[in-house]
Amino acid sequence: RAKKVARSNYQFYSVELDKDAEFKIEQESAIAKGIKNSEFIPYYQPVVNAQSFLLEKLEMLARWDHDGELAGPHQFIATAEEANLIGKVCEQLLQKAFRDFSSWLEKMPSLTLSVNISVLQLIEPEFIDIFLCSLKRFNVPPINVEIEITESSLVSNLDTMKQTLLDLKSHGIRVAIDDFGTGYSSLSYLKHLSFDTIKVDQKFVSDLTGNIDGGELAIVIVHMAQSLQVNCVAEGVETAEQARILADAGCHQLQGYYFSKPKSARAIDSIIEAGVSIVQSRTLL
Numbered sequence: 001r002a003k004k005v006a007r008s009n010y011q012f013y014s015v016e017l018d019k020d021a022e023f024k025i026e027q028e029s030a031i032a033k034g035i036k037n038s039e040f041i042p043y044y045q046p047v048v049n050a051q052s053f054l055l056e057k058l059e060m061l062a063r064w065d066h067d068g069e070l071a072g073p074h075q076f077i078a079t080a081e082e083a084n085l086i087g088k089v090c091e092q093l094l095q096k097a098f099r100d101f102s103s104w105l106e107k108m109p110s111l112t113l114s115v116n117i118s119v120l121q122l123i124e125p126e127f128i129d130i131f132l133c134s135l136k137r138f139n140v141p142p143i144n145v146e147i148e149i150t151e152s153s154l155v156s157n158l159d160t161m162k163q164t165l166l167d168l169k170s171h172g173i174r175v176a177i178d179d180f181g182t183g184y185s186s187l188s189y190l191k192h193l194s195f196d197t198i199k200v201d202q203k204f205v206s207d208l209t210g211n212i213d214g215g216e217l218a219i220v221i222v223h224m225a226q227s228l229q230v231n232c233v234a235e236g237v238e239t240a241e242q243a244r245i246l247a248d249a250g251c252h253q254l255q256g257y258y259f260s261k262p263k264s265a266r267a268i269d270s271i272i273e274a275g276v277s278i279v280q281s282r283t284l285l
Ligand code: C2E
Pocket: 045, 060, 061, 062, 072, 073, 074, 077, 093, 116, 117, 118, 148, 150, 178, 179, 202, 235, 236, 237, 238, 255, 256, 257, 258, 262
């Protein structure tokens, strides 16, 4: 009897594995088709000044318009990386994003666009040249662009990344460390890396409550950014209280559903048309 159970377990597993493999192959060919059909589209989430709540930056977030649904990055970025298709996906998104952004820059010359780049992309020797080339093609000054790299991917590729960050800086492109506080980096080596912005991970922001004693990790990270003299952005701000606490602690910029969810280019168009002061319906606290 035991033998029978074991055997059927084994069969169950192998069927599951086949299904997983099958799903992956289907997913990969769907992504390849998606590239051809231009299904990858940039969404944008506003980042506001922590004191004035005015729009200062847009973070480009990838979406996949597939099968009548809008898939988020967790549904395709990892597969695209494994299938070696991330370069093409990234290229399609950046072309569209730079085109959108160049028209917004005409109205708001100080606006910044931030883009998430996977480390696999970033360490490609041709990446920076291709990136600069597309900026030029759409007349976007490198100084208006920031590349976001997750802290965890930075830490696990430290030696290569050190030089890459210097290369980006030498071309005037800014660098942000994304999801800060989740990647186990230490202050001592951060001092030797060249970057412009720290993004406090949303998990520390959601920990913030009204009665804070300054020991909350989000506040510790804001103070650390100040001592490193880099720009500080808090992500995942969902309440007025979180916004106030972060602004009082000296955080420079805020991003989150309290201000705006990621929006289509068309929705951003109308925000910029209407004037920056109404980027969100929030009034000053
Ligand atoms: P991220 O760069 O940390 O982006 C923030 C994520 O948090 C976004 O999810 C955003 O929609 C979500 N978010 C923003 N405000 C709030 C809030 O107030 N509350 C909550 N609960 N969530 C909020 P999204 O768009 O699903 O992106 C997930 C991750 O995928 C991003 O994290 C980024 O690491 C990655 N990603 C996005 N676009 C690209 C891309 O073009 N290339 C690569 N390589 N990765 C990308």
